[in-house]
Amino acid sequence: MFVGDTNFIITYWNRGAEKFYSWKQSEAIGRHSDELLRTIFPKPIEEIRAELLVKDCWEGELTRTKADGVQVIVASRWSLRRDSQGTPIAILETSNDISGRKRWEEQIQALNKELANRSLALEASNKELEAFAYSISHDLRAPLRHMSGFAELLRKSAATSLDEKGKRYISMIMEASNRMGCLIDDLLAFSRIGRAEAHKSVVNLEQLVHEAVAEVRQDVTQRKIVWKLNSFPDCYGDRSMLRLALINLISNAAKFTRTRPQAEVEIGCTDQGKEELVVFVRDNGVGFDMRYSDKLFGVFQRLHPQEAFEGTGIGLATVQRVVHRHGGRVWAEGKVDGGATFYFSLCKSTGVN
Structure with missing residues (x-):
């Protein structure tokens, strides 16, 4: 804190100002504050002075230089003091160092700009x-x-x-x-x-699951599969895209249970919260090694030989793309020769605009 007259000549310089700006009281008093501190204003000083005379106060950010040549940014507040006749006689200035905060803001802005450019x-x-x-x-x-x-x-x-x-x-x-x-x-x-453009609406998820299962069952009529279908709430999304994702997951489960004498496929749902639900497709098939789970959803990625199980390696990548288009997540858990469970999250129909 320091005080100057109406010509900005310093008349009082406290210990805080002395410590922060590195100018001793004896060096500062009698000096013009803007010249001593090499002040850089955010706008012309005439505008600041006019605002100060009208409102008796002014607030803003100033760039100043300390005695050792280091530039700092301060949040400054000026208060105009008047005598009994209302004539301006002094200006009291209090300042807080915000240099660190401004550096962080500049770094964040630079990172955001870089991120935006990379995203584009x-x-x-x-x-x-x-x-x-x-x-x-x-x-x-x-x-x-x-x-x-x-x-x-x-x-x-x-x-x-x-x-x-x-x-x-x-x-x-x-x-x-x-x-x-x-x-x-x-x-x-x-x-x-x-x-494709997504056409989202409230979807009867239970009906959609039954449709997807019916389509997959047409391709496995020669096999005996125990199907367990749980109940499902409505969800919000593009019906055709979600149907494609479900068919891919259910076909996947049917395919990898082919070597089982008694194949079992369960399709269910868990309530994760107010806005999200999680759908799962679980099977008792050949499973997979969790060490390679990160490869499951890549295009043309396969964890089993083509000779053992047919497929193009695009189905799970398609599931992931559909789920991501809906703002959800997709993941899987499995064990070699111990079955697999695939999960994906969706928005509920309630509370969705």
């Missing part, structure tokens, strides 16, 4: 990658159809002239082209999830 770059990169994947997948369809079609014609027209080895080669070509067709279809579906 990542968003642009993702859009380019999705457009590339869509274009490549779409363009691969025509030559693949030709490959598959001519292989089928060759198998029919040359069936009598081919030996067993030749027939096996054609079958391998057909199987490979069919697998590539599935990869392309899944890749296109995965790309569309990121590009």
